[in-house]
Amino acid sequence: MDVLMTVILLLVCLVISNIISHYIPIIPTALTQIAFGIVIALAFPQISLEVETEWFLLLFVAPLLYNDGRHFPREQLWQMRAPIFGNAIILVLITTIGGGYFIHWIIPEVPLPAAFALAAILSPTDPVAVNGIAKRIRLPEKVLNLVRGESLINDASGLVAFNYAVAAVVTGYFSLREAVFDFIYMFIAGAVLGLVLSLLITWVRFTLRKQGINDATLHSLLQILAPFIIFIITEALLHASGVIAVVVGGIVHSLLRERTETALAEEQVLTENIWSTVLFTLNGAVFLLLGVIIPPSMSATVQNPNINNVLAIGYVLVIGTGILVIRFLWSYFYSLYEYRFKKAEDVDKPAVSMTLLVSLTGVRGALTMAGVLSIPLLIANGAPFPERSLILFLAGGVILFTLIAATVFLPLLSKGEAAEGKTADFLDMDAAKSRLLLAAMKKIRSELTEDTEAAAYQLIGEYKMIFRRTHFDRSPHERDWNVFQQKMAEVRLMALKAERKYIHDMMANEGMSEEIFAAFEKSLELREEALSKNVRSRFAFLIGNAFRDWKRSTGKYRRNRDKDKLVRLHIGRDIQLKALQAALDCLESYAKEHERAEAVYAVILDYKKMIARLTRPQAEYNEKVEAQKDELRIRVIDAERAEIRRMYEDGEISSEQAKALRRMINSVESVTLYEHVE
Numbered sequence: 001m002d003v004l005m006t007v008i009l010l011l012v013c014l015v016i017s018n019i020i021s022h023y024i025p026i027i028p029t030a031l032t033q034i035a036f037g038i039v040i041a042l043a044f045p046q047i048s049l050e051v052e053t054e055w056f057l058l059l060f061v062a063p064l065l066y067n068d069g070r071h072f073p074r075e076q077l078w079q080m081r082a083p084i085f086g087n088a089i090i091l092v093l094i095t096t097i098g099g100g101y102f103i104h105w106i107i108p109e110v111p112l113p114a115a116f117a118l119a120a121i122l123s124p125t126d127p128v129a130v131n132g133i134a135k136r137i138r139l140p141e142k143v144l145n146l147v148r149g150e151s152l153i154n155d156a157s158g159l160v161a162f163n164y165a166v167a168a169v170v171t172g173y174f175s176l177r178e179a180v181f182d183f184i185y186m187f188i189a190g191a192v193l194g195l196v197l198s199l200l201i202t203w204v205r206f207t208l209r210k211q212g213i214n215d216a217t218l219h220s221l222l223q224i225l226a227p228f229i230i231f232i233i234t235e236a237l238l239h240a241s242g243v244i245a246v247v248v249g250g251i252v253h254s255l256l257r258e259r260t261e262t263a264l265a266e267e268q269v270l271t272e273n274i275w276s277t278v279l280f281t282l283n284g285a286v287f288l289l290l291g292v293i294i295p296p297s298m299s300a301t302v303q304n305p306n307i308n309n310v311l312a313i314g315y316v317l318v319i320g321t322g323i324l325v326i327r328f329l330w331s332y333f334y335s336l337y338e339y340r341f342k343k344a345e346d347v348d349k350p351a352v353s354m355t356l357l358v359s360l361t362g363v364r365g366a367l368t369m370a371g372v373l374s375i376p377l378l379i380a381n382g383a384p385f386p387e388r389s390l391i392l393f394l395a396g397g398v399i400l401f402t403l404i405a406a407t408v409f410l411p412l413l414s415k416g417e418a419a420e421g422k423t424a425d426f427l428d429m430d431a432a433k434s435r436l437l438l439a440a441m442k443k444i445r446s447e448l449t450e451d452t453e454a455a456a457y458q459l460i461g462e463y464k465m466i467f468r469r470t471h472f473d474r475s476p477h478e479r480d481w482n483v484f485q486q487k488m489a490e491v492r493l494m495a496l497k498a499e500r501k502y503i504h505d506m507m508a509n510e511g512m513s514e515e516i517f518a519a520f521e522k523s524l525e526l527r528e529e530a531l532s533k534n535v536r537s538r539f540a541f542l543i544g545n546a547f548r549d550w551k552r553s554t555g556k557y558r559r560n561r562d563k564d565k566l567v568r569l570h571i572g573r574d575i576q577l578k579a580l581q582a583a584l585d586c587l588e589s590y591a592k593e594h595e596r597a598e599a600v601y602a603v604i605l606d607y608k609k610m611i612a613r614l615t616r617p618q619a620e621y622n623e624k625v626e627a628q629k630d631e632l633r634i635r636v637i638d639a640e641r642a643e644i645r646r647m648y649e650d651g652e653i654s655s656e657q658a659k660a661l662r663r664m665i666n667s668v669e670s671v672t673l674y675e676h677v678e
Helices: 002-023 029-043 053-071 074-079 081-106 112-121 127-134 141-171 176-210 216-237 242-260 265-303 309-341 352-360 366-373 388-420 429-446 453-470 481-508 514-531 535-553 565-593 598-615 623-649 655-673
Strands: none
Touching: 002 029, 002 265, 029 265, 029 388, 053 141, 053 216, 053 242, 053 265, 053 366, 074 081, 074 141, 074 242, 081 112, 081 141, 081 309, 112 141, 112 366, 112 388, 127 265, 141 176, 141 242, 141 352, 141 366, 176 216, 176 242, 216 242, 216 265, 265 309, 265 366, 265 388, 309 352, 309 388, 352 388, 366 388, 429 453, 429 623, 429 655, 453 598, 453 623, 481 514, 481 565, 481 598, 514 565, 565 598, 623 655
């Protein structure tokens, strides 16, 4: 029960952290989730999670790397094979050796083999946090591909180096020959097993299809289980690298999927939807767990009177900086080597700013923490593992240091890179989506008939809600959402003025009682007050309201008190309809006289909906209206696809943006056409 409650608590925090990140985008979601995990650990000290490296690799690393292998662009992976393997293997060894000597030099109490172990487990990078930062800034594609590519392999190389360093501390024995042989075996055997097992799983799926077992859900589940099956067999049975195996398995799966994705479209869509949920949960849970395990891991060092806490934090800053400096030097000199000795056209002259970007993207993550927690308490002779608590503290601190450094400095450096680089003059996604929504509403207006009026207005309301969330408008003069909102408010005030004029004319001609007039006046005043947000319109509202109060107090409208009260409601509705129609006529006349009056058309639609609601108050939910909405949606989707094609052909959006917009429309179409089958 405790484990179940802990899992539920982590999932709730996962949801809350993503909501917070929506409102505070400057802070990466990963950092927010780590903070939540720390709060959980401090608020609920009874929660104890024993994070073992084996199950952490199986539950988190295997599916995440398998998915990265499925989606990593193979052409770029092959083109960047040299820097990727250099970062994933050579840089890991340099970090282990150089970082180990550096740690032992500044902290002599940490034996050299233990320092090697700490440096080795600090060498693997975690691209998940960098991806979160990259969503809000423009990092060069080459940098992102490099850090994603090296993370496919450096987990394995870093863990191998770490395990041998820990074994040297525990047993006092180390053989370089055995270490090199084991690494080569684990790497090659893992790659071969990943290839064979991925092909075997694919063969099983196709055999089931030949037997008539075509359940898309079943086959999607088999695809989700693939990384776990590959990892378990590779690690447990043949003691090879499960990390390398799942990466190769993911690449093989992507190759085979390309040959069958059209024939098995339903299965592919379902599988991708499941994967998106799984990956969202795993990525968030990784950092929540990291936050949960950091406080207890650091507590021994914090509570130890023999260790100065300020000095320990200083060690974290120095070691974290040292690890990044090693990465910076390697990246710079490798770029210099490529520039001088490789005469490729796409190799640029080494730049300090680009090298800093590559260095800061080397964020350390949860694998580092899971690995360092596997350090045993005792060595072979029964003595405590040397400085274990301090090593845990340093590992957790360096993780936070690299993440905070990336959060602070990557946006600053990326601005310079974006200014120097060539950027295509494409619309951003919010602008493109707004174009689609406006095209959709235009199509609905063209399909509007008396029979489909209720369905059309409901559908327009849905699209308007989506439009407001995009915070964008198609007019280049109204791209700021606040400007567009202000213009809509001004149009609504103009419409209210037309309504009020009609009401006052009716009252002057004794067309209503004072009671009905007062009710209309109160309603108009409330609506006007809600729209009067700026100082000028607020002042005009107060002056107008005072003037109307004076007219009422003088008795100018004190007539018709003795009218028949039985017909007041009917008269009131008729007057309201005529007042709304007067405002609608005013708006339509205004729209004809002004070009690009999108705000006016939006208000016109609102008035038409209000009139339709009053004339047909019984038009509630029914199957006919829903069927009409679905038919309209299909027509609207066709219009949106045509708008995407037009924007792409006119060079307003890129190929990737067009694909993303089509995927969005396809999702809406799938929901519209979906029918539940038992």
